[in-house]
Amino acid sequence: MTTQNVSANGLAMVGQQVSKWIRRPLRDIGGGLLIALVIEIIIFWSLSPYFLTFNNITDGIGRGMVVIGIMAVGQTIVIIGGGFDLSVGAVSAAAAITAAALSNSGAPFLVAVLGGMGVGLGVGIVNGLITGYGRINPLITTLAMLSIVRGLAQLLTGNREKVIDSRTFLNLGINDTFGIPNIVWILFACFAFFGFLIPRTKFGRYLYAIGSNDRAARLAGVRVNRWRVVFFGVSGMLAGLAGVVTTVRLGTAASNFNTGSELAVITAVILGGASLQGGKGRLLGTFFGLLFIQILRNGLVLLSVRSFWQLIAIGSSLIAAVLYDESRRTGLTRG
Amino acid sequence: MILEINDITKSFGAVEVLKGVSMSVDSAQCYGLVGDNGAGKSTMLKVLSGVHRPDSGEIRLEGRVMDFNAEIGARLAGIEMIFQDLALCDDLDATANIFLGRELRKSTVGRFGFLDHQGMQRQTEEVLASLGADLLVDQRVRTLSGGQRQLVAVARALEFQPKLLLMDEPTAALSVDKVGVLLELIERLKARGVAIVLVSHRFTDLIQVCDKVGVLVHGKIVDEFEVSGHSVDNLTTRIVRRMSGLDLDGEA
Numbered sequence: 001m002t003t004q005n006v007s008a009n010g011l012a013m014v015g016q017q018v019s020k021w022i023r024r025p026l027r028d029i030g031g032g033l034l035i036a037l038v039i040e041i042i043i044f045w046s047l048s049p050y051f052l053t054f055n056n057i058t059d060g061i062g063r064g065m066v067v068i069g070i071m072a073v074g075q076t077i078v079i080i081g082g083g084f085d086l087s088v089g090a091v092s093a094a095a096a097i098t099a100a101a102l103s104n105s106g107a108p109f110l111v112a113v114l115g116g117m118g119v120g121l122g123v124g125i126v127n128g129l130i131t132g133y134g135r136i137n138p139l140i141t142t143l144a145m146l147s148i149v150r151g152l153a154q155l156l157t158g159n160r161e162k163v164i165d166s167r168t169f170l171n172l173g174i175n176d177t178f179g180i181p182n183i184v185w186i187l188f189a190c191f192a193f194f195g196f197l198i199p200r201t202k203f204g205r206y207l208y209a210i211g212s213n214d215r216a217a218r219l220a221g222v223r224v225n226r227w228r229v230v231f232f233g234v235s236g237m238l239a240g241l242a243g244v245v246t247t248v249r250l251g252t253a254a255s256n257f258n259t260g261s262e263l264a265v266i267t268a269v270i271l272g273g274a275s276l277q278g279g280k281g282r283l284l285g286t287f288f289g290l291l292f293i294q295i296l297r298n299g300l301v302l303l304s305v306r307s308f309w310q311l312i313a314i315g316s317s318l319i320a321a322v323l324y325d326e327s328r329r330t331g332l333t334r335g
Numbered sequence: 336m337i338l339e340i341n342d343i344t345k346s347f348g349a350v351e352v353l354k355g356v357s358m359s360v361d362s363a364q365c366y367g368l369v370g371d372n373g374a375g376k377s378t379m380l381k382v383l384s385g386v387h388r389p390d391s392g393e394i395r396l397e398g399r400v401m402d403f404n405a406e407i408g409a410r411l412a413g414i415e416m417i418f419q420d421l422a423l424c425d426d427l428d429a430t431a432n433i434f435l436g437r438e439l440r441k442s443t444v445g446r447f448g449f450l451d452h453q454g455m456q457r458q459t460e461e462v463l464a465s466l467g468a469d470l471l472v473d474q475r476v477r478t479l480s481g482g483q484r485q486l487v488a489v490a491r492a493l494e495f496q497p498k499l500l501l502m503d504e505p506t507a508a509l510s511v512d513k514v515g516v517l518l519e520l521i522e523r524l525k526a527r528g529v530a531i532v533l534v535s536h537r538f539t540d541l542i543q544v545c546d547k548v549g550v551l552v553h554g555k556i557v558d559e560f561e562v563s564g565h566s567v568d569n570l571t572t573r574i575v576r577r578m579s580g581l582d583l584d585g586e587a
Binding site: 201209216217219221279 | 386405406407410416418422423424425426427431435436437438447448449450
């Protein structure tokens with residue numbers, strides 16, 4: 001075989017691999033979302049001269065999508081694993097209050113952050129135990145947990161805001177690195193970390209296996225209930241981190257933080273191609289779904305559209321995404 | 336003797352499914368288990384594969400008493416099972432299904448380590464080639480035909496060189512030519528020394544590859560006989576009569 005042939009074969013193999021890397025995610029995400037995203041950008045770009053400025057991209061879109069984005073990473077994991085987590089908004093509020101209380105009592109910055117994440121992890125583990133070992137529907141479990149955690153947060157704070165004293169906390173929310181807000185880097189780190197971990201480890205392999213067919217996974221020796229606790233634990237921990245980031249952004253902590261954020265989080269995940277049946281989804285898809293939601297919210301704000309229209313738009317996107325998911329799963333709509 | 340089962344009983348609530356089943360399988364032997372729906376065949380296989388724990392009785396594998404409290408225990412002991420519904424994860428590819436629960440990892444630090452995708456794909460290609468299966472190892476199982484899915488389930492059972500292979504209706508979804516491949520494979524496995532317990536409604540398939548047949552009726556083995564030296568017609572008649580509650584002369 002000549003050197004030319006070898007290099008040609010090598011190039012062909014690299015080409016095939018690259019094509020696989022591009023084709024597979026595209027197939028899972030669905031071209032529909034990417035087209036919708038492009039149309040959305042064109043519409044807002046044509047309607048608002050401020051939309052595609054650097055400031056709006058980094059602050060309006062970038063900073064604005066961090067909290068929902070971090071929660072969406074955890075939600076993607078739970079949904080691929082065949083679950084559902086409605087408690088993320090309430091958990092983020094509880095975590096924010098914990099981090100603020102620790103910080104104001106003189107605890108070092110890292111301890112306050114870990115404390116907030118720890119609260120989220122704890123609630124997530126309880127969610128996992130109830131849905132896994134208790135065999136209670138995740139929708140019911142996390143809906144109940146939403147109420148319990150939000151109620152506890154109100155009880156402990158007396159429904160009053162906690163103002164953060166720590167400069168480290170506040171600086172993290174204000175400062176940039178390489179022109180990009182630090183909290184946006186935190187979001188990128190979450191996507192990158194789990195995006196790296198999922199295809200390469202048992203965590204990711206069992207995530208898809210359990211979401212696809214939990215009985216088959218159990219028969220293959222996978223400790224399904226234990227892994228469910230891990231998936232919900234990760235979601236809770238990331239919701240906790242999202243709560244800390246909310247505190248960092250606003251300089252306060254309150255029990256009503258991120259109320260209703262579950263809607264945007266779940267919409268981003270489903271828009272990104274994750275299936276409510278489990279076993280399907282990608283973080284890359286969630287990222288594009290998140291981008292779609294945040295651009296929608298940001299664009300409507302720039303156009304001075306009243307805020308309740310945002311809710312209507314996001315709710316409509318969720319229905320459209322679920323219908324799209326259902327049609328992809330079952331083929332053509334049957335009568 | 337690879338497998339000895341003594342007086343196994345299993346009930347689900349008030350329903351007694353297995354009422355003292357005893358049987359034995361030698362290495363390089365195929366034991367056919369027949370019976371009507373609800374006779375307890377699948378339950379028997381699930382007890383052997385660690386899915387269900389027996390209420391009483393004893394399972395010995397190579398002379399050692401086994402007490403599986405989970406499916407993985409049976410698999411680690413060398414018992415593999417091909418389930419009637421195949422128990423595959425549709426959203427995973429063939430490789431991921433075959434290695435599910437026993438993934439190969441590159442370098443490991445304690446319990447942590449990255450998956451060895453290339454190693455698992457290479458071994459999957461080998462085991463599928465040995466079955467004559469023409470499918471892509473990275474193709475999602477959802478997109479495969481019934482026969483191809485069955486071959487993935489068979490490949491999963493063979494990949495880890497089992498001592499005892501349990502097969503629950505393995506030919507149910509196969510085309511005629513693939514049934515031939517599977518029966519040939521059973522012969523090859525027997526030649527390698529693997530013991531097999533085969534449950535099938537297709538008596539002709541069963542008689543073709545089994546050395547011994549047990550007839551299970553209402554949770555009890557009512558007849559057990561060697562296959563060699565008898566014609567297919569005679570054996571089929573004997574099985575049908577026993578399943579119908581008749582003795583060998585046709586008396587009820």
